[in-house]
Amino acid sequence: MSPAWLIGLLLFIQPANLPNHLTIENDGEMITTINRSDYILTFPGIPLIDLEKYQLFLEELDKQTYKPPMNAYIDDRGRVIEGELGSRLYRKAFNDLFYSYFYKPTTARVEIPMLPIHPRVDRDLILRIHVMKIGHYATYFNRNNKARSHNISLAAEAINNHVVFPGETFSFNRVVGKRTKERGYMRAPVIVRGELSEDIGGGICQVSSTLFNAADRAGLKMVERYSHSKNVTYVPPGRDATVSWYGPDFSFLNEYSLPLLIRAKAIGGQMLIEIFSSDEIDYEPRSVPGAIKTPPQEIQIEADYVPSG
Numbered sequence: 001m002s003p004a005w006l007i008g009l010l011l012f013i014q015p016a017n018l019p020n021h022l023t024i025e026n027d028g029e030m031i032t033t034i035n036r037s038d039y040i041l042t043f044p045g046i047p048l049i050d051l052e053k054y055q056l057f058l059e060e061l062d063k064q065t066y067k068p069p070m071n072a073y074i075d076d077r078g079r080v081i082e083g084e085l086g087s088r089l090y091r092k093a094f095n096d097l098f099y100s101y102f103y104k105p106t107t108a109r110v111e112i113p114m115l116p117i118h119p120r121v122d123r124d125l126i127l128r129i130h131v132m133k134i135g136h137y138a139t140y141f142n143r144n145n146k147a148r149s150h151n152i153s154l155a156a157e158a159i160n161n162h163v164v165f166p167g168e169t170f171s172f173n174r175v176v177g178k179r180t181k182e183r184g185y186m187r188a189p190v191i192v193r194g195e196l197s198e199d200i201g202g203g204i205c206q207v208s209s210t211l212f213n214a215a216d217r218a219g220l221k222m223v224e225r226y227s228h229s230k231n232v233t234y235v236p237p238g239r240d241a242t243v244s245w246y247g248p249d250f251s252f253l254n255e256y257s258l259p260l261l262i263r264a265k266a267i268g269g270q271m272l273i274e275i276f277s278s279d280e281i282d283y284e285p286r287s288v289p290g291a292i293k294t295p296p297q298e299i300q301i302e303a304d305y306v307p308s309g
Contacts, residue, residue, distance in 0.1 A: 135218025
């Protein structure tokens, strides 16, 4: 006999004065209140739980209470900051509470059972792989171009402290995410079909190109890389990696047996990327030509900064 039928039969013989409201709490704070009668189906005169409606409620409750874990990271002062546990709804335990509430409620209030979620990257891992620098590259930009400099800084922050595990492919678009006004990106020069124009997120290709050269110097396997339709000034010819949310991506594969740590920073007109791992790593570096240290002359574009939501 299914739980729905069993609960329905038990409901049928329960007194009519059972409490109808259930307050659901998380860490002592009220999340929502539900009505018992809203989840009852009447079938051949027998009240049953509306499982379809209950599953929709469960999905929404899961989204509402989910807390993502926070990976350990290295801050601007070089300190390793410990990660934080996340949590998500423990569905099986909540189902037991929910059925009990319908069967024979003894309380009109329940605390949501949660399961801990451990971060992928903890402090010990950071300390283990922030040892040997296996790849690095620096490019230069005109810091007086405020919009472009701002976009470069945002993209650098997005990939900073990212860990690429063995056998994992790093995707620039996936890690950085969509470049939109809502996420803080501004209009700045971009190259489209060989012509210079302006668009949201202009400048981030300098970050992907810097990362490509650092990864190449570290001997990593390139999975996807495309050059611009026109030479750019911040890297030698043929050493760029163009990216677009609805178009090209830059990605590489970590074929080594140890994780890699990406450190990225844009400061004072310099875009710097370093790739670290454990001192136990066996890798084969490649020779990569350096970038011109003179910042290029760029178009100054007036654009309003839109803070991230």
